[in-house]
Amino acid sequence: MNGALPENAGAETATSFARLVDIGHGRMMYLECHGSGSPTVVLVPGLVAAADTWSYVTGPDGGRKPSSSAVYPAVGRFTRVCSYDRPGTVRENGKFTTSSTVAQPTTARGDVADLHALLKAAKVPGPYVLAGWSAGGPIVRIYAGEYPHEVSGLVLVDAESEFLQSRLTPRQFGTFLALIRNDDKKRIAQWKDVERQNPAIVFGQVRAARPVPKIPVVVLTGDEFDAEAFRARLPAHAPADFPQVFWRAQRASQRDLAGRFPSAQHITKTQSDHNIQNNRPQLVTDAVREVVEKARRRPSGTPSS
Template structure:
């Protein structure tokens, strides 16, 4: 592989095979390469905050190692469609893993990777690490969606939760039929049957601003369907707390940061905290450690 592929900044479309191209941008130098994986309908831009007074995760990580971000199919960039070619929707975490694997290989971005996943992106990075253990040396999970959320709820509660996760996109689909949608249940089944994670440095970041008090006003404003129970945010909070604690037990000596002073989008509300967590994992990988010091 040419050295230029490792050290040059890159932003553009990459042919991943099968007649498809995906958008990727990479910056910085050094190993391990950090790969940022956004949440549902989030593009590479998700890692660059609009508030210029705050650090950008993408730009800050590029100062100490190689970093890449990309667009999954159907992830809008502002008011514009995804820069990656459309695919049949809905997709699953396994589809996300396959696309990311083909993308990194096609662009010759060398392993090992430290994978950073927000929300649904966390499901993808966990499955990637289980599927390609030799390629992944560390993980940062940013208020990640996990099967533990479903496990902590009753069969009657879960359909409401699933609707909130997937979102009501009927109107959006009229304007953008290729919009990313996911099959949450199938994705959870995929992670449940995947091999266990091997020991590696892991940081779990959990939001600490509760959903409970927010739900009634979100229902009143039309942001949530009228059939959502007004107290459902408290159900979500309790289930998510259990789910995040399970994530912190995925590998020995994982670091769980619960005081984040943030809602769900920690990488936008507290980007420096995410950057510092990534740096901890990168430093551990470089020193050959399998876990983080507490």
Template sequence: MRFVGALLAATMLLAGCNSSTETTGSEPQPDFARTFDIGGGRQMYLECRGAGSPTVVLVPGAVAAADTWHEVTDSSGVAAPSDSAVYPEVGTFTRVCSYDRPGTARANDEFTPSTPVPQPTTPEGDAADLHALLAAAEVSGPYVLAGWSFGGPIARIYASTYPHDVSGLVLVDGTSEFLQSELTPDEFAVFLQLSARDNESRTAQWKDVEQFDPVTTFDQLRAAAPVPAMPVVVLSGDTFDAEAFRARLPEDAPADYPEVFWRAQLASQDRLAAVFPGARHVTNTHSGHNVHNESPQLVIDAIRDVVEQVPSR
């Protein structure tokens, strides 16, 4: 269930409220994995390891928790923890962190300890939560944000809201607002039905599970300030299981809707990459939507590429 919602999981705060902190010394940075008080009676889980600057912050997709970045998909299609996964590998060359948003689920359906909040949430609210969490944990910037699926909009909104904090982006099959414009209104209505069905399935399993509203998400992305010039890599899935997708559709969906959706998805990724001048777009990933699990080395290499372009190094 934690991965089903991720496919669909395609700036209320002023930029002047930035509070970035820079790493100025070489003192050891301890590894940790625990919850932090972010205010308002709320706790959020964060884990960090490794040393160096910039700090890479891994932003999971919808419903997925921090441990999704610990996993690699094996030959049988099962994701399991591995030393070759994104989180441990990035921690060998710089500081890396990931976290659980409220309502997310870990492997074996273990629900996050992060305090539940009303759902659905929004990229703006999630970016504000991440900012509060990094401040509460005293995680030093600058940050390179790597956002998978619905984590992509959160990373983009964070970079546009707190531009002085962020020095690079890696978007891993990130949800794109251009999906809406690549579909006709009738086709987009089917997409919204699919999103609602997925939300209903997840809430039947977990009362406080994370949900997202595509219309609000896409509206916030379009309204956000442009992300400042910085190194950007966009990785896009290039394989698609049409039959598995068809099984999730409403019964009255057009017979060719999986093919219609896939064409729109590919086009939306091309347009997403074009938003960032000079961005590198990796389309030959040999992966479905879960690029970070199926082709982790591509994601690791993309993160390393961006990290090495950050001037502070």
């Protein structure tokens, strides 16, 4: 992984490490950190993605490769940065995470508890700017509500939005859930304990969560969509126009998400599909830097809420 020590490194430097951390109850989670400065940026991957998604960029041929221009190493040049593997996630090279397996499916609230335990066990200093991609979005939002005095900013990278459910009819949302189940079946065939979640449960947990405190927020939204690739993931009974229906709902749900944070900056011209951190890493790095700088300008001792 670019920007981090090998996972089997025998010693840690003062600023960098990549290792398994004992979070209690017989469980270990993989964590990597480097750089120095405050606030600490915690990069939260999407579903099934591991820590190293933030260390890869999309090349001209469409493939991904580690790069010094990726988000993780780039953020580490101006502040402390960490990322981690949730249970059941998969590295960019197809290898299964070394984080302890747990019963699947998991929930966003369970992931928040794991992240909090991990940061405390590893003695990662706060306050934190949390950047969540895709399924990482609900995790960082719930975390900020649960631990408002630990979080000084959020960056939501094409984050899952509970408003997707309300922008679709119940029948349309059922088709979306069937797509998710199709994806799960394919992954389980390759990795038995792969991470999976039920979006309906996640969205319900976000709605029930404590509100995010008044902190800097940047929302980045993908603006490119491959309808044919999406169609290939759909169940046979899906309506022919469902890709277009979904895309309209997705764009609207991102506007709704940004609207939850009245002072948020919403970046919609990303020239990227869902994988903004790989396709446009500088855009994500700049958003993180902006939130970090705003957090640094807060008067010392100012509460988050």
